Amino acid sequence: MTIRRTLLFSFLAVSLVPTALLTFLAFAQARDALQTEIADHLRAQASTAMEHIDWMLFERMENVRIWRQLEVLQDIRLRDVDKRVSRVLADLKAGNDVYEMIFCTTPEGEVVAASNPQAVGQQLPSSTPWLTVDLFSGPIVFDSLAFAGSSRDARLAIHTPIPDAFRPGEVIGTLYAMFEWQQIMQILDDTERDSSTGNAGRGAALLDHDGVIIAASSLLRRREFLLSPALAFWPPVRTEHNGAMTADGRPLGEADVLVGYAHSRGYQHFAGFGWSTVVVQPIVYAFVPIRRMGLAFAILLALTGASAVGASLFIAARLAQPIVGLTKFTRKFSKTEALPPPPTHRRGEVGELTVAFLQMVQDLEQSREDLIRAAKLAVVGEMAASMAHEVRTPLGIIRSSAQMIQREPHLSGEGREMASFVVSETDRLNRLISTLLNLARPRPPVFREVNVHQILQHVAELLAPRLTRRNILLSEEYAATSPQLVCDEEQLLQVFLNLVLNAVQVLSEGGRILLRTADVEDSLMIEVADNGPGIKPGDQTHVFDPFFTTRAEGIGLGLTIVQQIVRTHGGEIHLVETPLGGACFRILLPHTRSNSTDDETTSVSG
Numbered sequence: 001m002t003i004r005r006t007l008l009f010s011f012l013a014v015s016l017v018p019t020a021l022l023t024f025l026a027f028a029q030a031r032d033a034l035q036t037e038i039a040d041h042l043r044a045q046a047s048t049a050m051e052h053i054d055w056m057l058f059e060r061m062e063n064v065r066i067w068r069q070l071e072v073l074q075d076i077r078l079r080d081v082d083k084r085v086s087r088v089l090a091d092l093k094a095g096n097d098v099y100e101m102i103f104c105t106t107p108e109g110e111v112v113a114a115s116n117p118q119a120v121g122q123q124l125p126s127s128t129p130w131l132t133v134d135l136f137s138g139p140i141v142f143d144s145l146a147f148a149g150s151s152r153d154a155r156l157a158i159h160t161p162i163p164d165a166f167r168p169g170e171v172i173g174t175l176y177a178m179f180e181w182q183q184i185m186q187i188l189d190d191t192e193r194d195s196s197t198g199n200a201g202r203g204a205a206l207l208d209h210d211g212v213i214i215a216a217s218s219l220l221r222r223r224e225f226l227l228s229p230a231l232a233f234w235p236p237v238r239t240e241h242n243g244a245m246t247a248d249g250r251p252l253g254e255a256d257v258l259v260g261y262a263h264s265r266g267y268q269h270f271a272g273f274g275w276s277t278v279v280v281q282p283i284v285y286a287f288v289p290i291r292r293m294g295l296a297f298a299i300l301l302a303l304t305g306a307s308a309v310g311a312s313l314f315i316a317a318r319l320a321q322p323i324v325g326l327t328k329f330t331r332k333f334s335k336t337e338a339l340p341p342p343p344t345h346r347r348g349e350v351g352e353l354t355v356a357f358l359q360m361v362q363d364l365e366q367s368r369e370d371l372i373r374a375a376k377l378a379v380v381g382e383m384a385a386s387m388a389h390e391v392r393t394p395l396g397i398i399r400s401s402a403q404m405i406q407r408e409p410h411l412s413g414e415g416r417e418m419a420s421f422v423v424s425e426t427d428r429l430n431r432l433i434s435t436l437l438n439l440a441r442p443r444p445p446v447f448r449e450v451n452v453h454q455i456l457q458h459v460a461e462l463l464a465p466r467l468t469r470r471n472i473l474l475s476e477e478y479a480a481t482s483p484q485l486v487c488d489e490e491q492l493l494q495v496f497l498n499l500v501l502n503a504v505q506v507l508s509e510g511g512r513i514l515l516r517t518a519d520v521e522d523s524l525m526i527e528v529a530d531n532g533p534g535i536k537p538g539d540q541t542h543v544f545d546p547f548f549t550t551r552a553e554g555i556g557l558g559l560t561i562v563q564q565i566v567r568t569h570g571g572e573i574h575l576v577e578t579p580l581g582g583a584c585f586r587i588l589l590p591h592t593r594s595n596s597t598d599d600e601t602t603s604v605s606g
Contacts, residue, residue, distance in 0.1 A: 019301065019304050019305070019308065020301060020305075023297055023300065023301045023304070026297070027293070027294060027297045030293055030297075031290050031293065031294070034289060034290050034293065035287070035290065038258065038286050038287075038289070039244035039245075039258060039260065040244065040260075041260070042244055042258060042259065042260025042279045042280075042281065042286075043242055043243055043244040043260035043261070043262065043279075044260070045191050045194060045204070045260055045279045046191075046204075046242070046260040046261050046262040046277045046278060046279045047242050047260075047262035047277075048191075049187055049188060049191045049204060049206075049262070049277045049279070050262040050263070050264055050265075050275070050276070050277040051262075051265075051267075052187050053184055053187060053206060053264075053275070053277065054264055054265065054266055054267045054270070054272055055267050056098075056183060056184070056187070057267075057270070057273075058266075058267040058268065058270045060098070060158055060177065060179050061133060061135060061140045061158065061270065062135075063092075063096065063177060064140055064158050064159070064160050064175060064177050065135050065137070065138075065140060065160065067092060067102075067175060067177075068138070068160050068161070068162050068163070068175045069137070070088065071165070072084055072085055072088050073085060073088075073104060073162050073173075073175065074164075074165050074166075074172065075113075076104050076106070076112045076113055076162070076172060076173045077164075077172050079106075079112045080104075080112050080113040080120075083113075085104060085112075085113035086113045086114060086115070086117060086120065089102045089103060089104070089113055089114060089115040090115040092115065093115035094115075098179060098180055098183050099115075099177050099178055099179055099180065100155050100178040100179075100180050101114060101115050101116050101119065101176075101178045102114070102115045102175075102176065102177050102178070103115065103116070103119055103120075103176050103178075104162065104173050104174065104175050104176070105124050105173055105174045105176065106172075106173050107171065107172075107173060107174075109123055109124040109125075109126070110122075110123055110124070111123075111124060112173070124176075127143045127144065127157065128143070128144060129141045129142070129143060130142045130143055130144040130145075131273055133270065135269070135270070137163070138160055138161055138163065139160065139161070140158065140159075140160045141158070141159050141160065142156060142157070142158055143156070143157035143159070145181060145214060145227075147226075147227075153182070154180075154181035154182065154185075155178045155179060155180055155181055156178075156179040156181050157176060157177075157178055157179075158176070158177045158178075158179055159174050159175060159176040159177070160174070160175055161173075161174055161175075162174060162175050181215065184206060184215045185215055185216070185217070185221075188204040188205065188206065188215055188216060188217040188277075189204075189217050189218055191204040191217065191279055192204050192217035192218060192219060192279075201219075201254070201281055201282040201284070201285040201286075202217075202219065202279065202280070202281040202285070203216070203217050203219040203220040203252070203279075203280050203281075204216070204217040204220075204277065204278065204279045204280075205217070205220055205225070205231065205277070205278050205280075206275060206276075206277050207231060207232075207275060207276045207277070207278065208273070208274075208275055209273065209274035209275065210229070210232065211229055211231055211232025211233070211234075212227060212228070212229050212232065213225050213226055213227060213228050213229075213230065213231065214226075214227065214275075220252070223252070223253065225252065230251040230252060231251060231252075231278065233251075234247055234251075234259070234261075234278075239263065240263045241263060242261065242262040242263060243260075243261060244258065244259060244260045244261070245258075245259050245261075246258055246259070246283065247259050247280075249280070249282060252280060254280075254282045255282060255283065255284065256282070256283045257280045257281060257282050257283060257286075258280070258281050258282075258283055258286045259278055259279070259280050260278070260279045260280075261276055261277065261278045261279075262276065262277050263275075263276050264276065323353075325354075326353070326354055326357055329361075330357075330361075395426045395429055395430055396426075398422060398426050399422070399423055399426040399427070399430075402419045402420075402422035402423045402426070403419075403423060405419045406419045406420065406423070445487070445488035445491055445565075445568055445569070446488050446490075447486050447487060447488060448486065448487075448488075448489070449484055449485070449486050450484070450485060450486075450487055450489045450492070451483050451484055452480075452483045452484075452485055452487075452492070452517065452524060452526065452589075453478050453480070453483040453517065455489060455492050455493055455496060456476065456478070456496060456515050456517070456526070457476070458493065459493065459496045459497055459500055459515075460474055460476065460515070462497065463497070463500055463501070463504070466504060467504065467513075470504065470507070470509055470511075471509045471510055472504060472507055472509070472510070472511045472512070472513060473510075473511070473512045473513070474500075474512075474513045474514075474515065475512065475513070475514045475515070476514075476515045476516075477514065477515070477516040477517070478515075478516075478517045479516070479517060479518045479519075480517035480518055480519050480524055480525070481519055482519060482524065482591065483517060483524065484591075485524060485569075485589055485591065487569050487589065488565075488569070491565045491568070491569075492565070492569075494561075494562075494565065495562045495565050495566060495587070496515075496526075496528065498558045498559070498561070498562050499528040499562065499585050500513060500515075500528060502558065502559070503528065503530040503532065503582075503583070506530070506532040506533060506582075506583075507530055507531075507532045507582075508532075511530060511531060511532060512530065512531045512580060513528070513529070513530045514527070514528075514529045514530070514578075514580060515527070515528060516529070520588060522590060522591055522592065523571070523588045523589060523590050523591065524588070524589050524590075524591065525586060525587070525588055526586075526587045526589070527576075527578075527584055527585070527586050527587070528584070528585050528587075529578040529580050529582065529583070529584035529585075530578075530580060530582040530583055530584075531580040531581050531582045532582035532583065533582065534581065534582045534583050535575065535583050540575050543559055543575060544559050544560055544562075544563045544573075545560070546560045566587055566589070569589055570589070570590050571587060571588050571589040571590060572587070572588045573585060573586070573587045573588075574586050
């Protein structure tokens with residue numbers, strides 16, 4: 001697996017796994033909290049509805065209890081001949097619109113006074129008491145619910161005996177209040193329409209002590225569950241406690257439902273009828289907020305995942321890119337002899353690794369070049385030794401013989417010319433052998449502190465006549481503030497003379513040579529530049545190779561010796577660009593010689 005993939009998978013594992021785990025835990029906690037909140041809300045709604053119903057029934061009983069004690073009701077003894085009782089009952093009806101009608105009957109059941117005059121004289125049919133409550137001065141009776149027309153059109157007859165004010169213990173009739181049951185239905189409808197958590201699929205019902213639905217909200221009425229015992233077998237709703245539960249909704253034609261229930265606790269001295277209210281909502285609707293929250297968490301996780309993937313790709317690419325570039329650089333370097341363009345340096349550890357690797361590659365390349373150069377120099381040394389032993393003596397004899405021939409008095413002019421050719425060529429061959437010997441066995445340097453500026457000025461003085469004859473301008477720009485070096489003055493003089501002479505040989509009349517120095521960190525920089533034709537790009541890498549020359553009369557060992565002397569002094573020499581347009585050789589010589597330089601000097605001299 002590549003570094004990029006390893007980093008990518010690592011970043012994804014580190015970022016996505018904890019994020020997914022935290023998101024799941026957060027969703028689970030939020031889901032449980034929201035589910036508990038929804039259940040508590042349904043329970044609170046059921047409790048509120050039950051309290052409202054208990055209060056409303058208590059108010060109705062209080063109305064009947066107080067009204068039966070009105071003195072005017074004693075007129076029913078005379079069958080309300082002056083209609084005073086009917087007028088009072090009409091006023092009571094007008095002030096309490098929860099009643100359909102209020103009327104009084106005789107003990108035999110004949111209506112003698114009513115808020116509706118048309119009811120006077122009617123005979124009230126017998127009915128079976130449904131509920132009886134004893135409040136202080138007498139019982140209050142509830143007859144069974146009577147439904148007429150729509151399921152919402154129902155009435156509850158509440159009645160109590162009217163005591164005889166003149167004969168204690170006897171009654172003169174009965175006071176009836178026909179309570180409109182739709183008031184109870186309205187409470188349940190309001191519960192069903194509560195918008196605090198949404199009302200989709202919600203229903204509310206009032207159950208009597210037998211579990212029969214005696215009042216229901218509009219949803220359950222439309223499904224005809226009124227007066228149905230469908231919920232009689234739900235155990236929790238028949239207890240005397242409030243609470244919430246998840247129940248099987250099949251009795252209501254639903255799947256699982258969430259139920260909030262509350263038991264009647266009465267009101268003041270009214271203990272209640274043992275009724276219960278339930279608020280039901282299918283889980284599929286009740287948990288819509290939870291599903292929305294889950295969707296929000298999923299989107300958040302997806303966005304987080306996408307961000308993590310993008311960040312991981314970016315970071316992995318940023319970290320792997322320099323390593324990949326370094327790998328490509330290594331492969332190219334191993335396949336080709338030429339050093340490919342180095343990868344872009346980066347900051348941090350990877351950047352340090354890149355710099356160190358490039359330095360190692362450059363050192364290897366330099367070592368390879370040095371090894372090749374050493375091999376060539378070894379060949380030169382062997383050749384020089386052989387030529388010095390085998391060629392120099394014969395050359396000396398040939399030269400001496402040619403000189404003796406030149407002294408012959410009868411020698412022709414052509415013979416003298418040929419003899420001079422032999423002398424000059426033997427001199428040239430002798431110089432070549434001397435150069436080869438100097439290269440193969442250089443003189444050990446003698447180090448002492450010298451001012452390099454003085455060496456350069458001495459070079460300029462030595463070559464001044466030749467420069468003047470060729471009309472060549474030599475400029476000097478000595479900007480270095482520390483020109484003092486521990487070096488071999490004679491060898492450095494040879495270096496600078498060689499470089500300046502090379503420039504003189506390629507320049508035409510009117511040319512220009514520049515000698516320049518400058519401080520570069522802990523080294524002294526010396527540049528020898530000219531405005532001549534320069535060196536061709538293809539030849540620049542070979543200028544320091546032995547026997548490489550671009551001049552017909554050249555030997556090709558001058559720059560090789562220059563490089564050897566510079567390296568003996570622990571320095572470097574490079575061919576660089578110059579604003580003059582020609583060639584420029586830059587030499588860097590350290591102010592402080594290291595032990596490795598001494599060792600190198602010893603090995604060369606040995």
